[in-house]
Amino acid sequence: MTRPTGRINVTGVDVDLLGIDSVVNTIIAWTNQDTSRVAIGVNANVCNLAADSPDFARLVSAADLRYADGQSIVWAARLLGGRIPERVATTDLIKPLAETAERLGKRIFLLGAAPGVASAASRELQRLFPRLQITAFHGYFPSEATESVLENISLFSTDILLVGMGDPRQQEWVSCHRTQISAPAILTCGGLFDWISGNNRRAPRWMIRLGLEWLWRMMIEPKRLTGRYLRGNPKFLARLLSQRLLRKESSECHD
Numbered sequence: 001m002t003r004p005t006g007r008i009n010v011t012g013v014d015v016d017l018l019g020i021d022s023v024v025n026t027i028i029a030w031t032n033q034d035t036s037r038v039a040i041g042v043n044a045n046v047c048n049l050a051a052d053s054p055d056f057a058r059l060v061s062a063a064d065l066r067y068a069d070g071q072s073i074v075w076a077a078r079l080l081g082g083r084i085p086e087r088v089a090t091t092d093l094i095k096p097l098a099e100t101a102e103r104l105g106k107r108i109f110l111l112g113a114a115p116g117v118a119s120a121a122s123r124e125l126q127r128l129f130p131r132l133q134i135t136a137f138h139g140y141f142p143s144e145a146t147e148s149v150l151e152n153i154s155l156f157s158t159d160i161l162l163v164g165m166g167d168p169r170q171q172e173w174v175s176c177h178r179t180q181i182s183a184p185a186i187l188t189c190g191g192l193f194d195w196i197s198g199n200n201r202r203a204p205r206w207m208i209r210l211g212l213e214w215l216w217r218m219m220i221e222p223k224r225l226t227g228r229y230l231r232g233n234p235k236f237l238a239r240l241l242s243q244r245l246l247r248k249e250s251s252e253c254h255d
Contacts, residue, residue: 007066008082010073011047011239012057015066017077018083023067024096030064031106031159038062038174039079039187041069041090043216044236045228049168051239059171067093072233073213076240080247086122089213090189091202095160098125101160102132109153109183110165112139114192122198136193139165158183164193 006017018026023039030037040063050057060066067088068074077084079220101108108125110118118136126132135156139150154162161183163170170188174181194200202208203216214233218225 006082006141008077008080009243010080011051011236011243012067013047013050013060014044015042015068015073015077015084017082017084018065018067018088020088020093020096022085023065023088023093024100026065027097027160027185027187028100028104028106033184036178036181036184036186038178039065039067039185040171041093042066042072042073042187043068043071044072044245045232046240047073048166048232048235051235053168054113056168058170059168059175062175063171067148071213072236075211079240079244087211089208092186092193093197094125094189094192094196095128097160098129098132098134102129105133106159107133107157108135108160108162109156109158110136110152110162110164110193112162112170112189113191113197114138114208115140117197117199118164118193120199121193124196124198139163146177150177154182160185160187160190162187162189164189164191166190169198200206224241 007014027039040060050060068084069088069090071087074087101187110122112118115138118138122134122136125134152183165173174186195202203213204251207213207216214229218229
């Protein structure tokens with residue numbers, strides 16, 4: 001499988017109706033092709049950024065795969081009449097992706113986060129999957145070092161490049177250098193490396209099941225995330241309800 005078949009528009013962002021297994025299969029299939037393809041995890045914040053910035057919206061639209069990284073997107077799809085099988089949190093996606101990459105001999109390059117974090121994440125993944133071919137480089141490099149970073153990605157014969165620089169910087173970086181990136185599969189992944197490395201601890205399972213992982217993240221990173229969630233969540237909900245109302249009115253007009 002190389003191309004998603006079903007999508008639903010959530011507040012202006014088209015999201016693929018795929019679960020974790022299908023996303024893994026899609027990304028792995030890309031590694032057998034010559035052209036580079038991009039996958040982006042979509043959550044309420046990505047939708048808000050896209051609504052506020054036409055430039056960012058174009059970057060998201062240019063991605064080949066947009067999966068539901070946030071539980072809010074799964075719920076939104078249901079409200080709008082679509083069905084996403086499950087939330088595809090990148091923190092949940094990485095292990096089956098790494099396991100499949102290990103089994104098939106695919107090579108993973110981690111790019112992003114503060115110095116030492118991506119390397120720690122790489123070591124943890126290699127501990128879990130000993131035969132996994134993986135390397136890492138931090139995201140705090142000056143622009144003049146970009147050529148060297150791109151060369152390292154190429155020299156490693158990278159199959160899957162994970163770029164963890166946060167939204168919107170990671171999408172901007174990928175878009176700017178997409179034609180120079182030799183990896184056939186590119187996945188933007190936000191703060192994933194902090195979670196894999198153990199810098200941040202994931203929420204208890206009950207909070208994840210209830211869709212409250214955002215609250216846990218806000219609690220452990222209040223300075224960075226309080227504004228994003230307390231202002232952003234109501235904005236997303238207002239846009240979603242407006243979209244639902246417009247869809248309902250449109251449906252009634254055609255009855």
